[in-house]
Amino acid sequence: MADEIKYEYKTVQTVRGTDSLVISKMQKDGWELVERGQGRLRSTLEFRRSKKPLPRLLIAASAAAFVTLAIVIGVAAAFSDEDEKTDGAGTSTATASAKPSTAPSPTTTEPAATEVITPQNNPEFARLLKVDSCSEANLNFATRYKGKTIGFNGSIVDMAPHGNYKTRYDFLLGPGDEGPKTAVGPAFKYEDAGISDLKLTGKKIPAAVGEGDKFRFVAVVGEFNATQCLFFLDPVSTEIR
Structure with a gap:
């Protein structure tokens, strides 16, 4: 109907x-x-x-725009082919007479050590660890620092198998030492991670980890899912505390 x-x-x-x-x-x-x-x-x-149905006029206009775009691309490609033929004819002579460069090759440099953002050296990150898990501050921080490395003291709030896997998990992390009772701060998540992916370090590395365990997390900033209020991270290292 x-x-x-x-x-x-x-x-x-x-x-x-x-x-x-x-x-x-x-x-x-x-x-x-x-x-x-x-x-x-x-x-x-x-x-x-x-669902809102698309107006027929809008559908017709979109189809017309697509056809026009196809024509423009075709014309541009034709002119591009002609330019390449002309440039190729004039370049061959110049290439034959060119002398090899005697300029010294650039000196390679060692990559700089990765800077780790912590609550101590970044006030914005310090504030983030105290906001609500659904606060807009999460999205702002994820957008600004995506791909950067952060480090903080936290604990495992929840740990559950990822899908049907028995050795891969979804870890929910929170700042501080409260584990499942964590009520303040972002809901950080490691998704589809094995125990080896945590890269556990410290004097006494446990054979297993679980809810409430306290660590020093170092991770790379990923996306923030505003609908689920989840802040995704990729583990770099996990130090026993």
Whole structure:
């Protein structure tokens, strides 16, 4: 039927304590909560919202623009081929008469040591460790420092198998020493990581790790998922504390 409402659907997984924040954010974007699955440490939220049909005039205009773009690309390619033929004819003589360069090769230099951002040398990072896990400060920091290396004292808030794997896990990390009771700071996540990926260091390296264990985490900044309130990191080293 022409008036039938069509929906798009989205599934969001949240960590404990962030359900209401995520639901509020999704509702502001026009999503409707239709189902909630409550786990011990995670919730699965199902949302839907109505699809807006594209106006016929817009579809026709897009098709016309595509055809015009194809014509322009074809003409530009033709002129480019002619220019290459002309340039090739004039270049052969100049190449034959050119003398080999006698300039010395540049001296190679050793790469600089990676600078680690810590709460002690970066006030912005120090503030980040005290904000809410869904705060916009997380997105701002991830955008500005993506690919940079950070170091902080923290603990494992949650540890669960990744998918059906038995030796690969999703680690939820928090700043401080509270483990599963962590209530302040970003929800840092190592996704699909084995114990060897943590690169454990220290005087006494354990055979296994678990919730509540305290470490000095050094990691590379990744993306921040504002919907799930998760701040993704890639492990560099994990020192026993």
